[in-house]
Amino acid sequence: MTIDITLTVNGTARTVRVEPRRLLADVLRHDFALSGVHVGCAHGACGCCTVHVDGTPRLACLTFAVQCDGKAIHTVESLGGVDATHPLQQAFSIEHGLQCGYCTPGFLMTLAPFVDAMVAERRVPEDAEIREAMSGNICRCTGYHGIVAAVRRAVTEQIETGSAQP
Amino acid sequence: MRPSSFRYHKAESVDHALELLARFGEDGRPLAGGQSLVPMMNLRLAAPEHLVDIGGLPLTDIAFTDTAMRVGALVRHRQYLAEPRVAHHFPALHEAVTWIGHPTIRENGTTGGSLSHADPTAELALAAMLYDAVMIVRNTAGERRIAAADFFEDAYVTALQPGEMLVAAEFPLPPVGAAGAFVEFAERRGDFAIAAIGVSITVADGRIATAAIACSGAEPRPIRAPEIEMMLSGRPLTDPQSRAAGRRLAAAIDPVGTFLTTADYRKALIGELTARAIDTACARAASR
Ligand SMILES: Cc1cc2nc3c(=O)[nH]c(=O)nc-3n(C[C@H](O)[C@H](O)[C@H](O)COP(=O)(O)OP(=O)(O)OC[C@H]3O[C@@H](n4cnc5c(N)ncnc54)[C@H](O)[C@@H]3O)c2cc1C
Numbered sequence: 001m002t003i004d005i006t007l008t009v010n011g012t013a014r015t016v017r018v019e020p021r022r023l024l025a026d027v028l029r030h031d032f033a034l035s036g037v038h039v040g041c042a043h044g045a046c047g048c049c050t051v052h053v054d055g056t057p058r059l060a061c062l063t064f065a066v067q068c069d070g071k072a073i074h075t076v077e078s079l080g081g082v083d084a085t086h087p088l089q090q091a092f093s094i095e096h097g098l099q100c101g102y103c104t105p106g107f108l109m110t111l112a113p114f115v116d117a118m119v120a121e122r123r124v125p126e127d128a129e130i131r132e133a134m135s136g137n138i139c140r141c142t143g144y145h146g147i148v149a150a151v152r153r154a155v156t157e158q159i160e161t162g163s164a165q166p
Numbered sequence: 167m168r169p170s171s172f173r174y175h176k177a178e179s180v181d182h183a184l185e186l187l188a189r190f191g192e193d194g195r196p197l198a199g200g201q202s203l204v205p206m207m208n209l210r211l212a213a214p215e216h217l218v219d220i221g222g223l224p225l226t227d228i229a230f231t232d233t234a235m236r237v238g239a240l241v242r243h244r245q246y247l248a249e250p251r252v253a254h255h256f257p258a259l260h261e262a263v264t265w266i267g268h269p270t271i272r273e274n275g276t277t278g279g280s281l282s283h284a285d286p287t288a289e290l291a292l293a294a295m296l297y298d299a300v301m302i303v304r305n306t307a308g309e310r311r312i313a314a315a316d317f318f319e320d321a322y323v324t325a326l327q328p329g330e331m332l333v334a335a336e337f338p339l340p341p342v343g344a345a346g347a348f349v350e351f352a353e354r355r356g357d358f359a360i361a362a363i364g365v366s367i368t369v370a371d372g373r374i375a376t377a378a379i380a381c382s383g384a385e386p387r388p389i390r391a392p393e394i395e396m397m398l399s400g401r402p403l404t405d406p407q408s409r410a411a412g413r414r415l416a417a418a419i420d421p422v423g424t425f426l427t428t429a430d431y432r433k434a435l436i437g438e439l440t441a442r443a444i445d446t447a448c449a450r451a452a453s454r
Pocket residue numbers: 043044045195196197198199200201202203204205239265266267268271274275276277278279280282283285287288289290326330331332333356357358359
């Protein structure tokens with residue numbers, strides 16, 4: 001059995017024919033050539049594969065592509081392009097929030113909406129809140145401190161420069 | 167790993183879902199948030215032939231009547247935290263939900279999925295036992311209501327029959343002023359609990375009038391502790407003798423050890439969590 005589905009991925013709609021058993025993560029990587037979608041564990045434990053489905057973070061390894069027919073998907077490629085210009089990406093770079101980078105797309109896609117929400121509230125979160133927000137993502141390299149610092153920086157700088165005003 | 171092949175059916179309405187489930191019987195399964203079923207399929211622990219995608223059905227409301235809260239099967243875990251009346255009427259349920267997985271899991275996992283999956287230490291299953299929730303179950307022939315105590319039969323086993331679907335869970339409203347607490351111990355933040363305790367109390371004249379205690383981690387399904395509940399009623403909020411209650415519960419249970427925890431460790435842990443949950447609920451009641 002194959003099914004035709006239409007996904008709007010990073011702003012462009014395209015119809016692809018898929019077997020129902022194919023995971024959204026695999027369809028994005030192979031059919032849409034979006035290698036920023038990383039697969040770490042393929043059972044929900046690491047957060048590497050986090051993308052946005054209709055604006056909400058979701059694990060692409062726990063999602064069948066057929067479930068997303070007609071939906072809008074955003075991957076890390078949509079955040080700040082190849083130059084990684086998004087404020088959270090910049091903050092990751094400055095604060096050493098990554099080393100090998102395998103987990104990074106998942107962290108960014110999990111945390112970007114959290115950062116936006118904090119900036120909209122004009123509130124710098126406690127470290128404990130940041131750690132809770134990223135508790136579903138595993139990083140084997142950094143020890144997490146740099147990632148926490150990056151989130152703090154991304155929120156603080158955007159509040160100070162007055163960007164993302166509500 | 168990746169799942170084996172299956173046929174996919176998108177349910178356009180509750181009736182459509184029930185027709186599909188009736189047609190496939192043992193070979194069909196609802197797919198809700200996918201947060202438990204898809205990992206099992208990826209690991210090939212489950213290989214259903216037909217998936218009925220109910221994720222888009224409009225069973226997404228938390229609704230209140232004068233006597234009960236009705237939670238639709240497709241309510242996402244996060245919604246409990248966004249609805250102030252949940253914390254107001256069911257403080258232990260509200261606190262329990264903060265312990266379910268991680269934010270991304272709470273965005274996508276559903277009440278119907280969690281209750282039907284029936285993980286032995288699922289927070290919602292414990293809360294359903296604590297608050298005497300009733301499961302509203304449908305098939306093409308009609309509807310039946312199943313008390314939580316009869317619904318959870320064993321680890322990952324419920325009273326649901328092939329062709330049936332949970333459409334809602336109904337939580338009777340506790341008396342005004344009921345206080346509660348939920349405490350849990352897990353190896354890491356967001357992991358399934360090793361053990362958890364929920365407490366709900368009503369209060370009269372500075373004393374516990376009635377108490378409910380639910381426990382996970384003692385048996386392959388959440389249990390109530392009626393003896394401890396009796397013991398607590400009449401005790402002053404300032405001295406509920408929570409340690410004695412914890413010791414008594416620990417002595418009454420017979421948990422199975424796992425590779426992670428011995429049976430004795432679980433007993434000690436459940437005793438301690440019981441004491442803490444009772445103390446927290448009493449302190450909250452006393453501070454009002
Ligand atoms: C990393 C991670 C951490 C997690 N941590 C926790 C945790 O700490 N505590 C916790 O409780 N859960 C946890 N979960 C599981 C999560 O809460 C799931 O959302 C929940 O167990 C299942 O809900 P679902 O909507 O995803 O159901 P699905 O995965 O879609 O379905 C689960 C099962 O229920 C059946 N089903 C679904 N809906 C219905 C229905 N309406 N009627 C009848 N049968 C139905 C399905 O056929 C399937 O057998 C975690 C999951 C992950 C991936």
